[in-house]
Amino acid sequence: xxxxxxxxxxxDIWVHYEGMPILxxxxxxxxxxxxxxxxxxxxxxxxxxxxxxxxxxNPSRGVIKVFGDTxxxxxxxxxxxxxxSLFDMEFPMSVWxxxxxxxxxxxxLLKRYNDxxxxxxxxxxxxxxxxxxxxxxxxxxxxxxxxxxxIARALAGEPKLLLLDEPTTSIDSIMxxxxxxxxxxxxxxxAIVMVSHDISAVSVYVDKIACLNHKxxxxxxxxxxxxxxxxxxxxPVDMIAHGVPHRVLKAH
Amino acid sequence: MLExxxxxxxxxxxxxxxxxxxxxxxxxxxxxVKRIVFISGGIAHASFGGIGLGYxxxxxxxxxxxPFSIAxxxxxxxxxxxxxxxxxxAIGILWALGMSIGIILVSLTxxxxxxxxxxxxxxxxxxxxxxxxxxxxxxxxIIVVVYSFYKEFLALCFxxxxxxxxxxAAERLYLVLLCLIALxxxxxxxxxxxxxxxxLLTIPAAMSRQFTSNLKKMMMLSIIFGAVFSSxxxxxxxxxxxxSGATIVLVMSVVYLMYSLVKGIGSRxxx
Numbered sequence: 001x002x003x004x005x006x007x008x009x010x011x012d013i014w015v016h017y018e019g020m021p022i023l024x025x026x027x028x029x030x031x032x033x034x035x036x037x038x039x040x041x042x043x044x045x046x047x048x049x050x051x052x053x054x055x056x057x058n059p060s061r062g063v064i065k066v067f068g069d070t071x072x073x074x075x076x077x078x079x080x081x082x083x084x085s086l087f088d089m090e091f092p093m094s095v096w097x098x099x100x101x102x103x104x105x106x107x108x109l110l111k112r113y114n115d116x117x118x119x120x121x122x123x124x125x126x127x128x129x130x131x132x133x134x135x136x137x138x139x140x141x142x143x144x145x146x147x148x149x150x151i152a153r154a155l156a157g158e159p160k161l162l163l164l165d166e167p168t169t170s171i172d173s174i175m176x177x178x179x180x181x182x183x184x185x186x187x188x189x190x191a192i193v194m195v196s197h198d199i200s201a202v203s204v205y206v207d208k209i210a211c212l213n214h215k216x217x218x219x220x221x222x223x224x225x226x227x228x229x230x231x232x233x234x235x236p237v238d239m240i241a242h243g244v245p246h247r248v249l250k251a252h
Numbered sequence: 253m254l255e256x257x258x259x260x261x262x263x264x265x266x267x268x269x270x271x272x273x274x275x276x277x278x279x280x281x282x283x284x285v286k287r288i289v290f291i292s293g294g295i296a297h298a299s300f301g302g303i304g305l306g307y308x309x310x311x312x313x314x315x316x317x318x319p320f321s322i323a324x325x326x327x328x329x330x331x332x333x334x335x336x337x338x339x340x341x342a343i344g345i346l347w348a349l350g351m352s353i354g355i356i357l358v359s360l361t362x363x364x365x366x367x368x369x370x371x372x373x374x375x376x377x378x379x380x381x382x383x384x385x386x387x388x389x390x391x392x393x394i395i396v397v398v399y400s401f402y403k404e405f406l407a408l409c410f411x412x413x414x415x416x417x418x419x420x421a422a423e424r425l426y427l428v429l430l431c432l433i434a435l436x437x438x439x440x441x442x443x444x445x446x447x448x449x450x451x452l453l454t455i456p457a458a459m460s461r462q463f464t465s466n467l468k469k470m471m472m473l474s475i476i477f478g479a480v481f482s483s484x485x486x487x488x489x490x491x492x493x494x495x496s497g498a499t500i501v502l503v504m505s506v507v508y509l510m511y512s513l514v515k516g517i518g519s520r521x522x523x
């Protein structure tokens with residue numbers, strides 16, 4: 001791996017689903033230690049973009065490099081928090097077992113989890129402050145606690161890139177604040193890309209912001225023009241300029 | 253019950269019951285937690301095609317089932333993941349297709365098809381020793397594979413997409429799991445027959461889930477439940493001279509329903 005290379009490099013990525021374009025010519029470069037928020041309407045291709053970066057969806061056109069490599073080879077260094085899904089709350093698995101699955105890429109087939117894996121899982125749970133719940137069944141947690149466990153699962157693989165898909169949908173606003181504080185702590189160690197439709201929350205915490213609705217609007221900064229937002233959302237968006245130190249829109 | 257043990261067929265029946273409980277205890281837990289009861293039922297029923305094949309070729313029908321159930325497991329897995337058809341539609345079609353092939357092959361076989369009912373509904377009291385050896389071998393394969401891929405299977409059942417991202421070949425592993433279900437079907441056919449296999453794959457595992465939230469403990473408990481229920485069923489079927497497979501399923505279902513009922517009343521009283 002070339003240490004100078006960008007974390008993510010997407011060039012002219014097109015994805016089609018049943019003939020309909022989901023992503024249209026997306027270009028994106030994410031540098032080490034970027035904390036990028038991607039906002040956009042539902043159905044705009046946000047989850048699809050993350051899945052392209054993970055190599056779960058193959059684009060119909062375009063070049064994709066993660067750590068200068070193919071997504072599949074780079075997966076080992078990617079931590080992933082999938083969109084909140086209605087998983088089986090009764091699933092017979094403890095918090096500890098869930099977090100250990102984050103180590104699968106490191107352990108390899110036909111081997112038990114070793115001490116190194118257990119230490120990484122332990123540290124990850126400590127990092128998200130969930131160590132005391134490690135023997136709890138995964139369904140017997142609140143939404144915010146569960147989200148922390150899933151972050152720990154992503155961290156257990158010691159990623160250099162963290163991908164978060166709508167991480168705050170399932171948690172209340174107080175927990176959300178704690179959650180963003182946690183991300184703030186993590187961004188020193190890794191690049192973070194977070195997609196969300198929650199524009200105001202994203203704009204407070206992230207360092208750079210992009211807007212995605214099939215096409216991606218991004219200026220490597222925390223500013224988006226109102227033309228970008230209008231093009232992406234297809235209607236005027238003016239509720240974003242509050243909180244001047246963290247503004248999304250240029251003063252105009 | 254002890255004096256029954258002097259008969260070889262009773263000893264064979266109990267051995268078959270225990271071997272079946274091991275297979276369905278382990279694999280049934282996966283079937284229940286991954287919610288693949290329908291595809292498992294499909295594999296079991298489609299395996300009837302293998303019985304027809306066995307009759308047609310004039311070999312032990314169980315030996316016809318083995319390749320046929322593996323083939324139906326692989327095709328169902330492949331079609332359900334890759335085809336544009338909805339998964340349940342694809343399974344429904346293959347389910348019926350396998351059974352039709354069996355019926356046609358049986359009817360093409362000259363003469364009378366002896367023991368056909370045995371394969372449809374099972375008869376644990378007539379299990380020959382050679383089939384017990386086969387069940388033992390299949391149980392060993394199931395245990396070795398599950399032991400080897402335990403952590404991958406757990407991750408696959410909980411969150412297939414995340415397992416993929418962590419480098420697990422999820423689709424291939426899913427096909428391996430379906431093949432293990434196919435082997436379990438072969439183990440269970442002698443005991444309850446293709447029609448009732450699904451009961452043994454679901455009831456002991458569903459019951460054990462009420463008592464623990466640890467997958468390994470669930471497997472142990474399912475094996476114990478399966479062994480107790482099948483022994484009880486064998487005894488009742490001998491006492492009342494009724495079909496053993498159906499009796500085992502009836503015992504399991506009644507116990508499970510009674511347990512759920514009592515538990516339901518208990519929890520209602522608590523609120």
